[in-house]
Amino acid sequence: MAHLRMLAGTIGNRPLTLEGERKAAEYIRAQLEQAGYRATIEPFVVDVATGGSAKLIPDGAPEVEAQPMSGSPDRSANGPLIAAGLGRSGEYGSTSARGAVVLVDRGETQFAEKARVAQDAGAVGLIVVNNQAGAFRGDLGSALISIPVISAANEDRAVLQSYAASGRRVTVSTKTERLQGTSQNVVGKPSDAPCTAYLGAHYDSVTAGPGANDNGSGTSLLLELARARHLDGVCVIAFGSEEVGLLGSRAYVKAHNEVPNARFMLNFDMVAKITRPALIGDADLATRASKLPEASGLNLRQVTSLGPGASSDYATFLQAGVPALMLYSGDDQFIHTAQDDVANTSEADMGRFLTLAAAVLDMLTAR
Numbered sequence: 001m002a003h004l005r006m007l008a009g010t011i012g013n014r015p016l017t018l019e020g021e022r023k024a025a026e027y028i029r030a031q032l033e034q035a036g037y038r039a040t041i042e043p044f045v046v047d048v049a050t051g052g053s054a055k056l057i058p059d060g061a062p063e064v065e066a067q068p069m070s071g072s073p074d075r076s077a078n079g080p081l082i083a084a085g086l087g088r089s090g091e092y093g094s095t096s097a098r099g100a101v102v103l104v105d106r107g108e109t110q111f112a113e114k115a116r117v118a119q120d121a122g123a124v125g126l127i128v129v130n131n132q133a134g135a136f137r138g139d140l141g142s143a144l145i146s147i148p149v150i151s152a153a154n155e156d157r158a159v160l161q162s163y164a165a166s167g168r169r170v171t172v173s174t175k176t177e178r179l180q181g182t183s184q185n186v187v188g189k190p191s192d193a194p195c196t197a198y199l200g201a202h203y204d205s206v207t208a209g210p211g212a213n214d215n216g217s218g219t220s221l222l223l224e225l226a227r228a229r230h231l232d233g234v235c236v237i238a239f240g241s242e243e244v245g246l247l248g249s250r251a252y253v254k255a256h257n258e259v260p261n262a263r264f265m266l267n268f269d270m271v272a273k274i275t276r277p278a279l280i281g282d283a284d285l286a287t288r289a290s291k292l293p294e295a296s297g298l299n300l301r302q303v304t305s306l307g308p309g310a311s312s313d314y315a316t317f318l319q320a321g322v323p324a325l326m327l328y329s330g331d332d333q334f335i336h337t338a339q340d341d342v343a344n345t346s347e348a349d350m351g352r353f354l355t356l357a358a359a360v361l362d363m364l365t366a367r
């Protein structure tokens with residue numbers, strides 16, 4: 001709990017590449033050192049797309065809100081607006097699209113197809129209007145599109161249609177935003193012996209909140225487990241930059257050729273609030289862990305992955321061929337919000353998971 005209060009309370013938000021993440025890394029390094037580890041900070045370069053922005057500006061009229069399509073090139077174009085139904089090739093009618101910005105509706109055909117048809121017709125830009133309430137962000141996939149493609153909300157259809165009817169010129173542009181900087185993993189080695197197994201947890205948070213359950217809790221468990229079990233060959237890694245795509249674990253695996261030979265990897269992500277707890281990852285490890293007396297009463301689900309759109313660092317190690325298992329206390333309604341603070345955690349639940357984690361580690365390292 002002292003670790004958790006330091007990470008999610010005193011230090012607070014720990015988004016990648018920023019001060020909070022660096023301070024947390026320094027704290028973790030010092031704690032591992034105090035527990036008798038050779039602790040080092042391994043920096044890595046971060047360069048990721050973090051979304052982007054789009055502009056839709058009619059000449060002589062107020063700007064209309066727009067979203068970039070992912071996969072659209074960063075480009076700006078100006079031309080008369082023309083409407084072309086759902087954007088299928090037969091719908092371009094007699095008006096030439098050459099040099100025009102084309103306005104089409106979402107639906108029936110894929111965004112990439114609409115973009116390809118517009119581009120082939122000589123259009124300089126494409127606006128796709130939502131066919132349901134609100135705005136949306138589409139995706140062009142890997143299609144080779146050279147014109148800016150943006151989307152607009154359903155609520156702006158009428159005004160855009162009226163601009164198209166009068167041939168008003170509009171400017172459309174897209175700009176991808178990237179986050180570039182330096183993040184770091186903290187690695188604790190119990191001795192000079194090479195790492196033959198790993199314990200891991202990510203210590204970064206999202207920008208929106210202090211990440212107490214996600215994942216100050218797993219990091220705190222990691223530190224306490226490392227202190228209580230100092231085992232030759234069992235290396236301890238606190239990963240940075242997990243929240244934007246497992247960057248820390250990927251950087252680690254890339255930098256350390258010995259990883260694929262590891263016997264196991266145990267990962268802790270969200271272990272402070274028991275809702276629907278699970279053992280996630282390697283099926284054999286999950287089954288063995290579920291039979292431990294320390295697992296009884298927890299009703300641990302056994303699943304091979306966290307679910308669509310979600311992941312954690314265990315997946316990077318699984319991909320590298322290491323039997324990896326993640327301990328997870330279940331969904332949390334406050335995940336990735338400012339409310340995921342220390343008050344959002346349960347000391348008793350964290351205690352149960354620490355006990356379980358120690359039992360799993362003991363089982364895996366028993367002689």
Ligand SMILES: [Zn+2]
Pocket residue numbers: 202214215242269270312
């Ligand atoms: Zn997490």
